[in-house]
Amino acid sequence: MKSQLLPEGFRDKLPDLAEMEQKINTFYLELMRVNGYMLVKPPLVEFENSLFFLKNDNENIDSFRIMDPLTQKIMGIRSDITMQVARIACGSLSKKVRPIRLCYTGEILKVKNNNINLSRQFTQIGGEIIGVEENYSLNEIVNLIIEILKKLKIKKFIISFSIPDLIYIISKYFKLNKSDFEILTNCYRNKNINELRNISMELFKISESLLKCIGRIEEKIDFVKKLDFPNKIKNQIEIFMNEIMNIKNEFSDYEITIDPLEIDESNYHKGFCFKVYSEELKELFTGGGYRVNNEICVGFSSFLENLITESIIIKNLNKKILVPINIQNDIKKKIQNKDRLIVLRATKILDKAQIKSEAKRQKCDYYYFNDKIFEVK
Numbered sequence: 001m002k003s004q005l006l007p008e009g010f011r012d013k014l015p016d017l018a019e020m021e022q023k024i025n026t027f028y029l030e031l032m033r034v035n036g037y038m039l040v041k042p043p044l045v046e047f048e049n050s051l052f053f054l055k056n057d058n059e060n061i062d063s064f065r066i067m068d069p070l071t072q073k074i075m076g077i078r079s080d081i082t083m084q085v086a087r088i089a090c091g092s093l094s095k096k097v098r099p100i101r102l103c104y105t106g107e108i109l110k111v112k113n114n115n116i117n118l119s120r121q122f123t124q125i126g127g128e129i130i131g132v133e134e135n136y137s138l139n140e141i142v143n144l145i146i147e148i149l150k151k152l153k154i155k156k157f158i159i160s161f162s163i164p165d166l167i168y169i170i171s172k173y174f175k176l177n178k179s180d181f182e183i184l185t186n187c188y189r190n191k192n193i194n195e196l197r198n199i200s201m202e203l204f205k206i207s208e209s210l211l212k213c214i215g216r217i218e219e220k221i222d223f224v225k226k227l228d229f230p231n232k233i234k235n236q237i238e239i240f241m242n243e244i245m246n247i248k249n250e251f252s253d254y255e256i257t258i259d260p261l262e263i264d265e266s267n268y269h270k271g272f273c274f275k276v277y278s279e280e281l282k283e284l285f286t287g288g289g290y291r292v293n294n295e296i297c298v299g300f301s302s303f304l305e306n307l308i309t310e311s312i313i314i315k316n317l318n319k320k321i322l323v324p325i326n327i328q329n330d331i332k333k334k335i336q337n338k339d340r341l342i343v344l345r346a347t348k349i350l351d352k353a354q355i356k357s358e359a360k361r362q363k364c365d366y367y368y369f370n371d372k373i374f375e376v377k
Contacts, residue, residue, distance in 0.1 A: 009113045009120030021123060021304045024311070025105055027151055028125050032103040035144065037127050040102050042084035044077060051076040054083045054268040054290065062110050079110045080266065081124050082299055086292045089130040098131025098295070119305065126287075126301030136271060136289045136298040138243065139250055145276060145285050145300060146254070152311035156279040158255045161217075161247075162262030163240045164269040164288065166210075169232055174203050188261040206233070210260040217241075217248050217256050240272060264288070274300075278310045318342045321366040321373065322359040325349055331371075339373070341366065 006012070013021065029039065045066070052063075063079040078084060081104050089100060105125045113120050127144065129137050142159070149157055167188060171181050180199050184207075187193045193211060196204040209227050213220050224241055227234070237260070248256050264273050266286075273288035284307060287300030320342040321335060327345065336343055344362055346355060352369045359367035359376050366373050 007120075009110075009118060011119070011121075017308065020308050020311075024152070024304055024307055025123075025125070028148060029103070029105065031144070031147060031151075032127055035101070037101040037103040040085060040088055040104055041106065042078070042081060042088060042104070044107065045075050046078070046084070048074050048076050050087055051078060051083060054086055054292070062112050064109055064111060077109050078106075079108050080301075081106055081108060082126060082128065082266075082301060083268070085126075085128050085299075086130070086290070086297065089128070089297075090293045090295070099137070100130045101127065102130065103127040123304040124301055125304060126299060128297060128299035130292065130297045131295045132298055134296065135243065135246075136296065138247060138272070138289075138298060141287060141298055141300050142247060142251060145287075146251070148302075148307075149276075149284070152307060154278060154284070154307075154310050157284060158257060158277045158281075159247075159251075160257045160259055160262070160275050160277065161240075161244050162259045162264070162273045162275075163236060163271075164264035164273050165271065166233070166236055166240075166260055167263070169236055170203070170206065173230055173232060174200055185263060189263045191261060206230075207261070214259045214261065215257060217244055217258050220258060221245065243272060280310075282306055282310060284310065319365040320344055320363070321368055322346060322355060322362055322364045323368040324355060327368065335368065335373075 033039070047068075048065070064077040066075050066077065067073070068075050085102050085104055089096075089102060093100060093102075103126065105123065108122050108124045110120045110122070127141070129140070149155075167184065171184060174180075176184060176199070183195055183199065184203075187196055187207070191211065191214075193204060193207040196207055206229060209229075213224055213227075221241065224237065227237075229237065241258075244256065244258060262273065262275075266273075266288075268290050269288035270291055271289035274286070275283055276285035278284055285300050285302045287298070289296065289298045291297065318340060321339075322344050323332060323335070323346065325346045325348060332343055332345075335341055344364060346358060350358060355367050355369055356374070356376065364376055366375055368374075
């Protein structure tokens with residue numbers, strides 16, 4: 001082969017990474033199963049209309065497009081499995097009793113990468129509750145995320161909540177045109193609102209107050225209550241704050257922050273969004289509420305690659321032992337089951353010195369010879 005160069009943002013998952021990913025996947029799927037979530041496996045590729053039906057703007061979706069040779073229609077390669085699960089819930093599973101709990105795991109591709117994460121290929125895991133009450137069953141979702149983080153020994157993390165509808169309510173109140181709305185979005189995204197003075201001083205002052213709301217909820221709650229906003233904006237913030245305060249009261253041991261200026265890049269959440277960050281501010285989970293065919297839904301997702309880099313437990317892979325080529329199968333199984341070792345079988349007959357040397361070369365922790373296990377030193 002002349003070249004093994006892969007496209008930018010794509011890479012092979014070599015044994016250590018692939019095994020760690022599998023360990024998380026196995027634990028995650030079992031956790032979701034015992035909590036009543038049913039596994040679904042949508043296809044990697046769909047026609048645009050079905051794949052992006054939750055989105056408001058299909059042209060700006062971060063997804064690869066290809067043409068179907070059979071139908072000559074444009075198809076999309078998924079960049080988020082959440083939308084596919086929503087399609088399944090309101091389609092094939094529309095007759096299932098609500099609420100219906102679904103989970104998934106699979107590969108996704110994104111057109112763009114960023115300075116924080118150069119990859120464009122990810123393994124996404126997630127869960128969705130379709131058809132919940134007005135409170136979104138948010139506490140159930142938060143509980144699941146915390147259980148996953150505890151299992152992975154990720155002890156320090158921050159849960160940050162935001163209001164995805166707020167920017168649209170503000171835009172409607174000030175009757176912003178498309179150009180001004182784009183300015184507002186960029187200002188909120190960059191947390192630099194000075195340019196809003198050119199649109200409206202009232203808009204600037206409201207945004208300035210919202211900027212001051214960012215922080216730990218217990219430190220900001222009194223400040224938020226004193227703010228004097230137009231009724232529609234104020235009502236949205238009050239509903240949001242009441243819900244998040246309930247979460248803070250239930251999960252008082254964890255750091256919970258609010259960011260009213262956070263932009264919902266997924267572009268389909270309603271009511272609230274959240275992100276879970278590690279101590280080093282790596283994004284571990286995202287999620288929020290949304291609607292499908294007038295059903296209230298809530299869900300979360302994560303990229304396994306991010307969890308792997310933050311987890312301690314899965315870096316402790318099983319130790320390896322080299323055994324002779326002619327080892328009896330029952331002895332090999334005993335070593336695997338009782339001693340919890342990964343067994344590598346030699347490929348030819350070796351004496352004790354040779355098998356010890358080969359064990360070192362294969363980076364094994366132990367070797368087996370004449371019914372005894374020896375440590376490689």
